[in-house]
Amino acid sequence: METFKASVWKEGELYIAQCLEVDVASQGETEEQALENLKEALELHFSPPTPTRRPRIASIEVRTGAA
Numbered sequence: 001m002e003t004f005k006a007s008v009w010k011e012g013e014l015y016i017a018q019c020l021e022v023d024v025a026s027q028g029e030t031e032e033q034a035l036e037n038l039k040e041a042l043e044l045h046f047s048p049p050t051p052t053r054r055p056r057i058a059s060i061e062v063r064t065g066a067a
Contacts, residue, residue, distance in 0.1 A: 006038055 005020045008031050015034035018025040019042060026041045028034035 004042065006035060008034060 006017045008015055008017045014027045015031045016027050017034035017038040024041050024045050026037035028037050
């Protein structure tokens, strides 16, 4: 278990909660709801992905540098 800090502010009708250590944010109708939604978003952010099917590997070509 880790502890994170969050900045919370009101924007229009909603409260926004943004984690200060990780680029994750959420919102809610109350400050408490915004923080609870942020907690859930952080838990999902740190959960390992669980694919429902085998991933497809693809190659792409990208032009880099000056034209």
